[in-house]
Amino acid sequence: xxxxxxxxxxxxxxxxxxxxxxxxxxxxxxxxxxxxxxxxxxxxxxxxxxxxxxxxxxxxxxxxxxxxxxxxxxxxxxxxxxxxxxxxxxxxxxxxxxxxxxxxxxxxxxxxxxxxxxxxxxxxxxxxxxxxxxxxxxxxxxxxxxxxxxxxxxxxxxxxxxxxxxxxxxxxxxxxxxxxxxxxxxxxxxxxxxxxxxxxxxxxxxxxxxxxxxxxxxxxxxxxxxxxxxxxxxxxxxxxxxxxxxxxxxxxxxxxxxxxxxxxx
Ligand code: OOG
Numbered sequence: 001x002x003x004x005x006x007x008x009x010x011x012x013x014x015x016x017x018x019x020x021x022x023x024x025x026x027x028x029x030x031x032x033x034x035x036x037x038x039x040x041x042x043x044x045x046x047x048x049x050x051x052x053x054x055x056x057x058x059x060x061x062x063x064x065x066x067x068x069x070x071x072x073x074x075x076x077x078x079x080x081x082x083x084x085x086x087x088x089x090x091x092x093x094x095x096x097x098x099x100x101x102x103x104x105x106x107x108x109x110x111x112x113x114x115x116x117x118x119x120x121x122x123x124x125x126x127x128x129x130x131x132x133x134x135x136x137x138x139x140x141x142x143x144x145x146x147x148x149x150x151x152x153x154x155x156x157x158x159x160x161x162x163x164x165x166x167x168x169x170x171x172x173x174x175x176x177x178x179x180x181x182x183x184x185x186x187x188x189x190x191x192x193x194x195x196x197x198x199x200x201x202x203x204x205x206x207x208x209x210x211x212x213x214x215x216x217x218x219x220x221x222x223x224x225x226x227x228x229x230x231x232x233x234x235x236x237x238x239x240x241x242x243x244x245x246x247x248x249x250x251x252x253x254x255x256x257x258x259x260x261x262x263x264x265x
Pocket of ligand 1: 073113148237
């Protein structure tokens with residue numbers, strides 16, 4: 001028999017209303033309490049909320065530019081206390097020019113993560129194997145993601161973070177290189193004002209960031225989606241995330257892929 005606490009968590013929830021709550025929080029840079037203590041949605045419903053919130057962005061004219069994977073490294077899972085790979089959708093409004101000055105007023109409590117970004121060269125319309133993944137790619141670039149959970153203190157369950165489009169907020173992509181195959185063990189360094197603050201290896205990303213493309217192909221297939229040619233695939237952070245501070249120059253260097261940078265205002 002359900003206790004009163006369980007009963008209250010079973011309150012009827014409305015996917016569209018929760019999507020609107022998250023979209024409003026993102027648009028107004030206002031943090032909210034996590035949703036799952038109150039609304040008992042499952043992971044599939046969390047993705048429905050995510051898709052509904054991204055649809056609100058599309059209604060405002062934002063264009064899809066690709067997708068991101070989250071929790072593809074141990075470091076990230078440990079930092080956030082979750083244990084499954086997740087994915088979210090990117091729009092052009094999240095893209096910042098490389099070397100731009102990015103105002104922290106656009107965010108709630110932004111953190112930066114070093115990533116590898118892939119560019120697809122062909123439509124991905126089926127689950128790919130690791131061996132064939134490279135054939136679907138145009139290139140790889142050093143990149144950074146700015147994550148900005150809409151939840152107070154960046155505290156959430158897996159369902160909460162999925163509903164919140166996996167904390168997606170900003171993407172900065174460097175120059176693309178053609179070679180996407182030899183990325184399994186490249187050094188990664190994030191510097192704040194020249195001082196190294198995060199260090200790791202691309203090998204932390206599922207053993208090889210190309211596996212993120214394989215995962216993306218499987219997830220998209222399960223969701224009945226095609227990843228169109230010309231899409232960005234953010235492979236997930238190689239290290240834990242670091243809180244952004246104003247007035248800093250942030251760079252990420254990935255061995256063989258080069259450097260990507262921005263400043264905070
Ligand atoms: C969720 C997003 C995680 C990654 O690369 O692992 C992520 C979060 O930590 O808020 O983007």
